[in-house]
Amino acid sequence: MVSQRRRTTTERSLGDWHPTAAHARAVILASVCGVAAVLGRRPDLLVIAAPLAVAAGWGHLARPRAAVTGRAALGDATLREGGVTTLVVHADPPVRQADGVVTLASTAWVERKPASGIARLDDDGVAVLGLRSLRWGRHRVGTLSLTLTSAWGAFRVGPTDLPDLDICALPLPSAFDTSAPTPHPRGIVGQNRSSHPGSGTEFNTIRRFHPGDRLRRIHWPVSLRTGDLHVTSTFSDEDAHVFLLVDAYSDLGPREGIDGRPTSLDVTVRAAGAISEHFLRANDRLSLRTVGAADVAPIGVGSGNHHLRRVLDTLASIAPATERRDEGEHAIRGVDPMALCLVLSPLIEPTMVALAHTLASRGLTVIVVDTFPEHLVANPANVHESLAWRIRLLSRAAQVHSLTSRGVPVVPWRGPGSLDHVLRDIARRASAPRMSRR
Amino acid sequence: MSEQPTHHGDRPGSPPDGRPDGRPDSRAGGSSAEQPAVTASPSRPATSYRTLRLGAGPEWSSGQLALGAVSTGGAALFLVALYFAAGGFDLIWWLLVLVPVLTLSMAGSGMSLGFWALMLYGWFLLTDSGSFTWWSLPAAAGLLVSHAATALSASMPPAGQLASAAVHRWGRLIGIAFSAAAVVCCAAAAIHGRSLGLGPAAYVIGLVGLAAGVWLVRTNPPSQPH
Structure with missing residues (x-):
């Protein structure tokens, strides 16, 4: 949660x-x-x-006679994957001429420094260990135990295990940027050009001065040439609603963390983080739903840095394939009809293909971002597994074809510019003449 | 047996720099300075140390191995002193020098007590009654050094590194304790061969005083290391 x-x-x-x-x-x-x-x-x-x-x-x-309390505190409990933080351990009160040893047990996706997880208390009774998160998600820091030995090694207290600590590693967003406009903007604070004239930055036309126009909009060359005041008018800037649907049904590939090859869920989560960061920084609104993962709360429409933090925190809490019975009906319920729907999935689970079909059948603008990791089909260390994946991709191609034939673009995740082409196509499609019933 | 180099900046407080500049890798290209809760880390020069794994046992740090060597050296020094004090002994006794290094993993147990009880019993048997020898001074040094090295070894895990401050502190302790042996040795040399005129009552008083000392430092049974 x-x-x-x-x-x-x-x-x-x-x-x-x-x-x-x-x-x-x-x-x-x-x-x-x-x-x-x-x-x-x-x-x-x-x-x-x-x-x-x-x-x-x-x-x-x-012989020390004071009761000693061990305290530990994390420098930062929330960090990006690959980020580092410190774990500070205190012995209170500090014991003079005592040897204090802190031992931090090894745990998954948390790298310790020193690598042995052993540090000595200094004269002030303080020891500092470094921690590095190796993968996004919520991780429990290994068991921390503290031992103090008095002068001549005569008396000892501990080793005593302190209650476990938790860190949250936010997904490290892949590099992402797009210069294409977001379709269907309709807010008032974004950076997307709308089709309505208004206060903005995108040039529209030069027209006669109307009462209420800003003086700084006066276009002096035209005004002098014509003898009447003319002003530069612009299109208004508006924000769009981006709806992210994340596939957490499966996590394909070996989990190697930030320093290794990504799994499908790594690609999905990092892509979702990158897209969220891009659109939220552009003052667009964004909502997030997850399918296939239990205890992941849906994120409603919001914008701004605080909302970005909520989105990343939610992405970090995803545990793959913990809710196999989820058909995704709740996830796509009540989606804004003007939203740009981005479905992030490796498209292995047929349910996600069906959900994309459903969204498209409602008239929503849907783009499927394929997050299948390419290294699975080109693994020289295991040719049989690679062959099996290639066969699976052949069967998946029929599902991808069904989506594209419906007008739903399926684009592989490539980082920056992944969505430029399809977003421009969608913008052109929106401005193209269309048949209407009268 | 394998020797495993471990490259890390093991200075306490230095975070694990996965990259030369201590930052996450280049995949962070899309993030900017406004990233939420990104922890920066100062770059620090990485040092390296080696650990040794004996078979399927735990990894041993160089500091622990050094303590084992010191403990073995103390036992060797004691045996050398005993050899010269006793005028020689059977060669089989020299095998005892291997006991500290073979029992390195049992530094926190009663094994060392049994070992040194055997060594002292050997001294008691092999040296002449009523005699005094200056070789008791290096023997005391060997026993003290071995005792301190074993105690320090038991105070930290096998992979724990020795801090220079701890080494200096223990060195001072050993020096002070050894000065007591030197004082007693000089006193024993001074009074050796002379009659102090002590009667049985003096022995009784001395033993009662020793018993009182032991009673004062009585404690609960020693805790077992985890």
Whole structure:
């Protein structure tokens, strides 16, 4: 769930101090050697036992008596995949002349630094470990345990496991940009040129001055030539509604994280993040629905940076194929008829093809973004698997053809400019003469 | 047995820089300075250290291996001192020098206590009763160094690195404790061969004092390392 609370700080009492085997060794050997030296008239044994007696006495006298609490805090609980943050561990109160060791267990998709996950507390009782997220999603930082050992290694507290911490790695958007206009703009704050004259930046025409026109719009060359005041008129800028439908039915390919080859869901989520970032920064409105993943709340229409954060947070919470019974009917219910519908899917699940057909049959502008990772069909390490995928793509081609024959463009995700061609085609199609019934 | 180089900037506080500039990879090209919650990381020079894996066991850091070597060196020093103090012993005793390194993974157990109890028993058997030898001083040093190295080794995981501050602190502790052995050794050398006129009552008082000392430092049974 998007609203799920993430634990970013934690603390726990480390418990009581206990003597160690080293302290027992020093006490027993010093005592036995002392007795043997006295009874056996062996001054050399007394010499040998003297340092151990010092160690035993020192270790006992320097025994910490304060209860120690271990605290840990994440520098940033939300970061991009591939991003880094710090994990700061405190021992409170700091124990003088004590050796403190912090151990962070290994966990999936979180890289530790040092790689061993072991750090020592400094004199102030503080240790800092580095964390790097290797894949988008919600991850639990590995179990953190803290151990303190007093002078001469005589007494120890811990190792005590602190409650686990969570980080959220937002998908790292692929590079994306488009210069093509978004179809059907109808808002008032966007950057898309509408067909209505108004206040904007896109040139429309030069006309006579009307009362209410801004003086800075006066076009002086034409005004001087004609003898009447003329102004430059523009088209108004409007915002569009972009509807994203994300396929979370499957996650095809080996999961290798940010440093490896992407899975289909990696491509889908990163593409959705990139598209969201692009359109929301252009002041367009955007909504997001997910199909095939449980506990992912739909994101309603919104705009701005805060909305972008919500979208990325929702994308990070996707767990693939956790709701196989989802037919997607809820996802496409109540979609704005003027919205630009972008369906992001590897098109392996027939349900997604059916949903694209349904949206198109409602008269919506639909574009299917194919997020099938190409490396699956060109894997020299496993020719049989590559062959199987190629056969599967042949059967998928019929479904893709059914979409294109219906007028739904299917474009592979290529990053920047992926949608330019189809968006321009859609804009031309909207301005083309069409047959209407009278 | 495999030796695994691990390249990381293991300075505490330095985040894991996956890229030379410490930033995510080039796929971040679409993001700008207004990205939500992007954590920047300063670039730091990466250092490297090696770990050693013995069979299917855990990885051992160079610091832990050094502590094992120091502990073994302490046992060797004790045996050398015993050899000269006793005027020689059977060669089989030299095999005991291998015990600390073979029990490296049991530094936090009672194994070391049993080992040093055996070594001290050997000293008690092989040296003459009532005698004093200056070789007891290097023997005390060997025992102390081995004890400290084992205690420090038990205070951290096998893959843990030694901090220079900890090494210096333990070095000071060892130096101070060894000075006690030197003082006792000088005192023993001074009074050796002389009659102090001590009667049985003095021995009783001494033993009672020793028992009182042990009683004062009594504690619960030692905790088992996890």
